[in-house]
Amino acid sequence: MKAAVYHGPRDIRIEQVLEPQIKGNRVLVEFRSGSICGTDLHFYRGEWKWLKKGRILGHDACGRREDTGERVVMVPTVNCGHCYFCLRGLPTYCTRGKFYGMTRDGFFMERKAMQPRNLIPITSDISDEEAAVVExxxxxxxxxxxxxxxxxxxxxxxxxxxxxxxxxxxxxxxxxxxxxxxxxxxxxxxxxxxxxxxxxxxxxxxxxxxxxxxxxxxxxxxxxxxxxxxxxxxxxxxxxxxxxxxxxxxxxxxxxxxxxxxxxxxxVYLSPIEYPAAVDLIERKLVDVKGLITHKFKFDEFQKALQTADNPAEKPLRVIITQ
Ligand SMILES: [Zn+2]
Ligand SMILES: [Zn+2]
CATH class of the missing domain: 3.40.50.720 (NAD(P)-binding Rossmann-like Domain)
Structure with a gap:
């Protein structure tokens, strides 16, 4: 299957990677739509050099659960549940926390194995593209x-x-x-x-x-x-x-x-806490994310999508990748 793999600044390629392994209670999620974030551009431009080579990018995306068929928003953070901060109800600051698309492989891959607790089901009131701009x-x-x-x-x-x-x-x-x-x-x-x-x-x-x-x-x-x-x-x-x-x-x-x-x-950094409320606001049309989507590209055009997001002349806001 295909994935967007980081090889260094200005060098992010769509290439073949191994299929994900389903371990424990993980479920398979098929990628539907994702968006490129300022963070991805920091990596692309070489402003943030700490990203591991070989890392798969993407932390704002939605997909479809293979087991239930539901469309879901994927939450990009994982917390341990038992460190100093987790025990105080502050999962955002987890000392062993992982962040998809940064310290773990992200969502820009055709299929991903995910913990069900990181998946928020969405209704037909929200399109795939809107569900790619939740972060x-x-x-x-x-x-x-x-x-x-x-x-x-x-x-x-x-x-x-x-x-x-x-x-x-x-x-x-x-x-x-x-x-x-x-x-x-x-x-x-x-x-x-x-x-x-x-x-x-x-x-x-x-x-x-x-x-x-x-x-x-x-x-x-x-x-x-x-x-x-x-x-x-x-x-x-x-x-x-x-x-x-x-x-x-x-x-x-x-x-x-x-x-x-x-x-x-x-x-202030991203936290999983507000994700359900964010999905709810988009679903009820109380915030407009559609109007922020300026460009759409297919998965294979990932390079072009990055170049567009990085080019002020294109007047980009949120650039979307679809399957
Ligand atoms: Zn982001
Ligand atoms: Zn923790």
């Missing part, structure tokens, strides 16, 4: 659940890629006012379409000035979803005193905290 919804829910905003609170979101645009959607659903920032206008257009109160292109306007004008005393919450140290370093100047800043895209940078009185800064 950024889960991440958006996680960040907003951390913030616990009140209706009318200001949220400034730096970066309006697929992840930032989903943060915008979920923040609006929570009754917040959103200031969306991105260097690419096509993304700002979408943020406005989803209802963002302000859409700022920092190439043309000073984001710090705009946020201070609109919010008077700074944004209640700030999300860094652009993935640059420069945007990380802007966050203390955007947040109000006692506000909260979530670093989602990038965690490195120098934080000048001089004026950020008692504001909280934290990193």
């Amino acid at each position: 950024p919804v889960a991440l958006a829910l996680r960040v907003l659940n951390h913030f616990q905003p009140n209706v009318g609170d200001w949220i400034t979101i730096l970066g309006q890629g697929a992840i930032g645009l989903l943060m915008t959607q979920v923040a609006l659903m929570k009754g917040c006012r959103v200031i969306a920032a991105d260097l690419l206008d096509y993304r700002l257009e979408l943020a406005k379409k989803y209802g963002a109160d302000a859409a700022v292109n920092p190439n043309r306007e000073d984001i710090i000035k705009v946020v201070r004008q609109l919010t008077k005393i700074g944004s209640n919450f700030v999300i860094e979803a652009a993935g640059t140290t420069q945007t990380v370093e802007q966050t203390p100047f955007l947040v109000r005193k006692v506000g909260k800043v979530a670093l989602v895209g990038e965690s490195q940078g120098y934080l000048n905290l001089e004026d950020a009185d008692e504001a909280q800064f934290f990193t």
Whole structure:
């Protein structure tokens, strides 16, 4: 069977691999659709070099269970259940945790053996393609659940890629006012379409000035979803005193905290906890992931899919792979 195998930067190939072995209570899941994430692009561009050669990529995908015939979303994390963090109900931080598509072979293969507990059945209300864009919804829910905003609170979101645009959607659903920032206008257009109160292109306007004008005393919450140290370093100047800043895209940078009185800064990573709620939101059409799918490719065109996702001229948001 075929799989997308990492051989190094700019060298990810579709090649033949061995069929998966069904051990224990694992079940076979046939790949239906998956999406390329910013993480995959970090590996592709050679920005993250720690990925093992021979590793199969992919951590946002859906498939069909061979035993029951159900269509399922595959959850990409596995936790041990008995380490320090697992025992405290914090599986996200499991010290022995595994992540499919990074520390274990991922989902971009024709068939995968999976533990049933990592599979979320979906109804016919959700298409294969929508079910391939669950991870950024889960991440958006996680960040907003951390913030616990009140209706009318200001949220400034730096970066309006697929992840930032989903943060915008979920923040609006929570009754917040959103200031969306991105260097690419096509993304700002979408943020406005989803209802963002302000859409700022920092190439043309000073984001710090705009946020201070609109919010008077700074944004209640700030999300860094652009993935640059420069945007990380802007966050203390955007947040109000006692506000909260979530670093989602990038965690490195120098934080000048001089004026950020008692504001909280934290990193947020993906967790399995929000997956069922994320699937539910997509199913009930409360968040739009369809509008974020800009390109679709067949499994054999994986190379082209990566090149497209990596090419700003193509205006990519989420690039989908289908069987
Ligand atoms: Zn991802
Ligand atoms: Zn654990």
